[in-house]
Amino acid sequence: MLTQFLRAAMDPWISGQPSLSLDLNVGHPTSRPLAPAKKVLVEENFFPVVKKDPERVEALEAELRRVSEENARLNEMLRAVVAKYTELQGHVNDMLAAGSAANRQSSASEGGSAASPSRKRIRSDSLDTTKPPPPPLAGRFATHDRIECKPATVAFHEPGRRIREECTSKVTRRYVHADPSDLSLVVKDGYQWRKYGQKVTKDNPCPRAYFRCSFAPSCPVKKKVQRSAEDTTMLVATYEGEHNHGQHEGKNAAASKPPTSNSAGQWALSPPPQQQEAAAGPSEVARKNLAEHMAATLTRDPGFKAALVSALSGRILEMSPTRD
DNA sequence: CGTCTTTGACCTGCGC
DNA sequence: GCGCAGGTCAAAGACG
Numbered sequence: 001m002l003t004q005f006l007r008a009a010m011d012p013w014i015s016g017q018p019s020l021s022l023d024l025n026v027g028h029p030t031s032r033p034l035a036p037a038k039k040v041l042v043e044e045n046f047f048p049v050v051k052k053d054p055e056r057v058e059a060l061e062a063e064l065r066r067v068s069e070e071n072a073r074l075n076e077m078l079r080a081v082v083a084k085y086t087e088l089q090g091h092v093n094d095m096l097a098a099g100s101a102a103n104r105q106s107s108a109s110e111g112g113s114a115a116s117p118s119r120k121r122i123r124s125d126s127l128d129t130t131k132p133p134p135p136p137l138a139g140r141f142a143t144h145d146r147i148e149c150k151p152a153t154v155a156f157h158e159p160g161r162r163i164r165e166e167c168t169s170k171v172t173r174r175y176v177h178a179d180p181s182d183l184s185l186v187v188k189d190g191y192q193w194r195k196y197g198q199k200v201t202k203d204n205p206c207p208r209a210y211f212r213c214s215f216a217p218s219c220p221v222k223k224k225v226q227r228s229a230e231d232t233t234m235l236v237a238t239y240e241g242e243h244n245h246g247q248h249e250g251k252n253a254a255a256s257k258p259p260t261s262n263s264a265g266q267w268a269l270s271p272p273p274q275q276q277e278a279a280a281g282p283s284e285v286a287r288k289n290l291a292e293h294m295a296a297t298l299t300r301d302p303g304f305k306a307a308l309v310s311a312l313s314g315r316i317l318e319m320s321p322t323r324d
Numbered sequence: 325c326g327t328c329t330t331t332g333a334c335c336t337g338c339g340c
Numbered sequence: 341g342c343g344c345a346g347g348t349c350a351a352a353g354a355c356g
Contacts, residue, residue: 194327196329196347197330197331197347199345199348201345208347224347325356326355327354327356328353328356329352329353329355330351330352333348333349333350334347334350335346335348335349336347337344337345338343340344
């Protein structure tokens, strides 16, 4: 859910993820010195320029001041975001606690024996993609989980007769950001699925695909995948039931479909449902993936590189003795 | 040849 | 009872 994602996204920053610590407090000479290796790399070409071109030094100093101010502003923003995050998490926890208490109360008042007035509605509600999904928080890596415990109807067949069995199973909803150009409704989650139907529903022009877990014939888990009506870049996957076998992310799962643009990293933040339900929060692997992705994104950004070079140059300038 | 996807038809539940 | 909508089946075709 939102809080899980927020935690996954923020914790590395809050706890001072070392690999992403840029240490851009370039305007403060008291801060930690740079690693010697980097210092040497810049020094070799930089000091001749300092001597020959004082105007450029001034320009660099001005740039340094600007970057320092920006850094201070960003630090301030980060602190504000962290404070907001902590506050929101507290609110969410309160709401969840209140919600579960209310659920316990209502189910107790029903006596547990009163059948649901509309079983079908309960099932169809489990994939209401007409409602806007939670906003994507981190671009294409945004995935959101909503694990709901609802009474679900599991249908199976006997020769010539359909039997419906009422059971209580977990309904997990997962939002996956997908490439809009990718029309497939495939959500890679480590399990092997067999598509058994597709349907265009009333409130959503995008078709809904129905999948069954194909690893074990007896596995009751079903999956429904549909694009969100509000945001067609969002895939809404709803899992019903729990796997009665282990996860088998082998060659079959990987090869059952050609790789799609949305499949490569879409579980980077979220383990498969089974793992996720077992684990209290995002795994270390997920955090590492996030950190690596953010680092890669930053290093690919030319603007970020320019700012980094500028900051490093200014830092070295300050640390070095004046040679005039 | 086995497995998987596609897709039209059918089944079931619900509201009017 | 009828129509609608969601869910599922199963034949046909695609693919490796």
